[in-house]
Amino acid sequence: MIISKKRVPKGRRKKKISIVPFEVDQSLPSNFEEEAWNKLKHTLQCIFEKKAFPSILEELYNKVQILCQHGKSASILKRLTFQCEDYVNNIYESIQQSKSNDPHIVVENIKDYWTTYLDHMIQMRNIFKVLDTDTAAFQGKRVNSLWDMALFIYRNKILNPEGDINTHYAYVEKNCLELILLERRGNPIDRSSLKSNVDMFIQLHLFYKFEKHLMISTREFHQANAKEKINSLPISMYLNICMTLIVDEESRCISYLPQLLRTKLKAIIYEEYITNYIPQILDKGLAQLILKKNYDALESLYELMKKGKGLAEFKDSLYSFVYETGKKLIEDPSQDKSLIENLLSFYSDIIHIQLNQFQNYSEFGSAIRESFTAFVRTRSHIPSILVAKYLDSKLQKGTRELQDVEFMKLVDQVFEIFYFCPGKDVFELFYQRGLARRLLLKKSSNREHEKYVIKMLRQELGSSLAKKLEMMFKDITTSETLNETFQKSEYAKENKDIEFYANVISTGEWPSFVKHPLNMPPLIGNIKNAFIKVYCSTNESRELQWVPILGSCVIKGLFKGNPDGIFLNTSVFQGLILLYCNNHNTFSFNDMKKHMGITDDQQEYVFELKRSFVSLTHVTKASHRMLLITNRDMNLKAKTINADDCFKLNNRYSRNSTRVSLPLPQMKENHQESKEMEEKALFDRKYIIQAAIVRIMKLSKVLDHRDLFVETVSQIAGRFTVVQKVFKQAIEYLIETSYIKRDEQNSRKYIYIS
Numbered sequence: 079m080i081i082s083k084k085r086v087p088k089g090r091r092k093k094k095i096s097i098v099p100f101e102v103d104q105s106l107p108s109n110f111e112e113e114a115w116n117k118l119k120h121t122l123q124c125i126f127e128k129k130a131f132p133s134i135l136e137e138l139y140n141k142v143q144i145l146c147q148h149g150k151s152a153s154i155l156k157r158l159t160f161q162c163e164d165y166v167n168n169i170y171e172s173i174q175q176s177k178s179n180d181p182h183i184v185v186e187n188i189k190d191y192w193t194t195y196l197d198h199m200i201q202m203r204n205i206f207k208v209l210d211t212d213t214a215a216f217q218g219k220r221v222n223s224l225w226d227m228a229l230f231i232y233r234n235k236i237l238n239p240e241g242d243i244n245t246h247y248a249y250v251e252k253n254c255l256e257l258i259l260l261e262r263r264g265n266p267i268d269r270s271s272l273k274s275n276v277d278m279f280i281q282l283h284l285f286y287k288f289e290k291h292l293m294i295s296t297r298e299f300h301q302a303n304a305k306e307k308i309n310s311l312p313i314s315m316y317l318n319i320c321m322t323l324i325v326d327e328e329s330r331c332i333s334y335l336p337q338l339l340r341t342k343l344k345a346i347i348y349e350e351y352i353t354n355y356i357p358q359i360l361d362k363g364l365a366q367l368i369l370k371k372n373y374d375a376l377e378s379l380y381e382l383m384k385k386g387k388g389l390a391e392f393k394d395s396l397y398s399f400v401y402e403t404g405k406k407l408i409e410d411p412s413q414d415k416s417l418i419e420n421l422l423s424f425y426s427d428i429i430h431i432q433l434n435q436f437q438n439y440s441e442f443g444s445a446i447r448e449s450f451t452a453f454v455r456t457r458s459h460i461p462s463i464l465v466a467k468y469l470d471s472k473l474q475k476g477t478r479e480l481q482d483v484e485f486m487k488l489v490d491q492v493f494e495i496f497y498f499c500p501g502k503d504v505f506e507l508f509y510q511r512g513l514a515r516r517l518l519l520k521k522s523s524n525r526e527h528e529k530y531v532i533k534m535l536r537q538e539l540g541s542s543l544a545k546k547l548e549m550m551f552k553d554i555t556t557s558e559t560l561n562e563t564f565q566k567s568e569y570a571k572e573n574k575d576i577e578f579y580a581n582v583i584s585t586g587e588w589p590s591f592v593k594h595p596l597n598m599p600p601l602i603g604n605i606k607n608a609f610i611k612v613y614c615s616t617n618e619s620r621e622l623q624w625v626p627i628l629g630s631c632v633i634k635g636l637f638k639g640n641p642d643g644i645f646l647n648t649s650v651f652q653g654l655i656l657l658y659c660n661n662h663n664t665f666s667f668n669d670m671k672k673h674m675g676i677t678d679d680q681q682e683y684v685f686e687l688k689r690s691f692v693s694l695t696h697v698t699k700a701s702h703r704m705l706l707i708t709n710r711d712m713n714l715k716a717k718t719i720n721a722d723d724c725f726k727l728n729n730r731y732s733r734n735s736t737r738v739s740l741p742l743p744q745m746k747e748n749h750q751e752s753k754e755m756e757e758k759a760l761f762d763r764k765y766i767i768q769a770a771i772v773r774i775m776k777l778s779k780v781l782d783h784r785d786l787f788v789e790t791v792s793q794i795a796g797r798f799t800v801v802q803k804v805f806k807q808a809i810e811y812l813i814e815t816s817y818i819k820r821d822e823q824n825s826r827k828y829i830y831i832s
Contacts, residue, residue, distance in 0.1 A: 189270075393445045447498070
């Protein structure tokens with residue numbers, strides 16, 4: 079270029095400097111385009127034929143760049159497209175010639191053609207990459223880059239998806255689906271080849287067609303497989319197969335199918351294997367899996383039902399299973415002795431499954447509680463009585479004493495069962511009676527365990543019963559102090575060879591006991607009078623009533639086998655029988671009953687006397703029998719005493735120990751006593767209902783029959799079920815006694831009389 083610069087005289091305006099480029103001829107030589115394309119074409123042929131090409135890539139790239147700078151991009155793209163189409167036509171012919179009926183071979187061949195084509199197209203794009211930046215080259219075209227052009231050619235020339243069913247696309251798709259089906263049937267396949275084919279569908283925007291047919295094929299396979307397996311396999315194996323199939327489908331989505339299909343494929347399995355067979359699965363397998371404690375299968379069942387939208391039916395089946403199983407446990411009265419143990423075991427097992435295998439699903443927890451409540455109530459208040467007796471057995475001496483933590487865990491479980499039991503007022507009577515016997519007979523194994531049960535009763539039943547039970551313990555403590563005072567009295571000092579201990583209990587806090595007097599030996603009568611004198615010296619306004627049936631004594635017996643004597647720990651009834659033997663060689667049951675002053679209507683005393691005779695006669699080892707039955711052969715298993723039975727002292731009685739306890743046998747329970755306690759509890763209910771009605775009416779003043787009944791049920795629900803008949807009787811009684819009255823305008827409305 080020429081730069082012109084002139085000197086400007088002073089005072090004159092400076093001129094700008096102008097830079098003008100040299101005029102250069104930018105036209106290409108006439109033969110440059112043809113020579114360049116021939117080199118490019120030769121290079122493409124070498125690439126497509128997998129041969130080495132002599133030219134350097136940088137040189138080829140520069141030639142394409144020069145051609146594009148001179149407006150030849152459209153021409154170059156047209157020639158390049160023709161070469162690619164010609165190459166793809168050759169691939170098409172090769173596919174035609176290599177067709178096979180073996181899907182393994184077909185998929186492998188398609189993989190090879192596709193991967194090779196992609197490699198060649200990458201090399202081609204590296205040479206002609208400058209075309210991608212030239213917008214004029216692709217103007218008016220269906221593609222926007224060399225890569226898109228390569229895919230478009232392969233899609234249309236080889237697969238031709240818009241053609242008839244005999245196109246290569248249908249051929250490839252069919253073999254891919256067959257290969258997947260073979261794998262689902264357990265045959266090994268080359269997943270890498272299948273992945274390459276699937277990737278080809280994705281890159282060529284044909285996967286939507288493949289996915290549609292894949293879903294149809296998947297559903298057909300699983301539909302037929304589920305129908306076969308549900309009828310031929312146990313449920314545990316069926317569920318295991320379902321879980322395995324899900325894992326397999328997830329593995330396919332990781333290996334060669336897109337991740338977006340994971341949910342769709344699993345949904346087909348849930349629908350075909352679970353949703354379509356929910357009733358059959360639950361009817362056939364739920365009870366079996368729970369009873370066999372097949373935890374893995376139960377966990378799988380819950381997971382599959384949750385995904386298969388079967389939790390509602392699952393809940394109903396679980397309720398039915400728990401109800402029917404529990405009803406079988408509870409409906410047989412002959413199994414009452416082991417009922418609470420069985421219920422504890424059953425409840426523990428089902429709750430363990432609900433918490434772990436069913437992932438603590440709240441709806442299942444509600445179903446279990448509702449079913450327990452339903453079947454326990456079929457025996458009315460009997461389960462409450464059995465809970466009281468079970469706790470009594472665990473708190474008595476003679477049973478294996480549990481450690482504190484073990485005992486508290488057991489009690490917590492018992493109270494979970496007790497929560498479902500109706501008739502808690504009946505429980506109160508039986509538990510209070512059991513505690514009284516444990517305290518008075520000194521059979522309570524652990525005072526801390528007793529306190530823990532009272533704590534649980536306070537939480538479950540309120541403070542009323544708990545206060546009574548605590549007062550019973552207080553009376554025992556007071557009795558200990560009183561007996562210490564008696565031991566310091568003059569009578570006790572004068573009769574040191576006789577030990578005497580009495581428990582003084584308050585009438586209102588303890589259960590009522592039979593207080594019929596018994597004919598006692600004079601010595602015992604004198605001790606009683608002395609104790610009364612000491613007691614009344616500090617409690618002038620009180621009167622003592624003796625309850626001998628709960629007493630115990632220690633008697634020294636002299637026998638030929640033990641000339642030094644044996645100390646016998648006995649009940650009062652056992653002691654009186656043995657003392658009677660001192661003056662009578664033989665005697666009958668009726669003789670003893672008459673001597674003690676027991677009448678036929680005193681059933682509790684009659685029962686206790688028979689039980690005492692059994693303990694002295696029905697002993698397996700002959701030398702351990704204190705008394706012998708003389709009028710008949712004794713049946714050790716029967717453990718029965720007749721009114722005309724005659725007895726005599728066994729002179730051959732001998733024991734190795736110097737102190738022997740004579741335990742009372744666990745004979746058939748005194749049903750009369752239990753019946754009387756039940757009747758008392760049921761009788762007391764009407765007073766509880768009346769008191770509740772008065773409290774409610776005092777606050778509300780006016781209520782109709784329905785609202786009053788609902789309020790009454792709400793107040794008493796924790797103790798027992800209010801029956802309409804008893805409620806109406808309570809209403810009539812309160813009207814008669816002027817606590818409430820009927821509204822003159824509406825007979826079903828009640829008004830409180832203040």
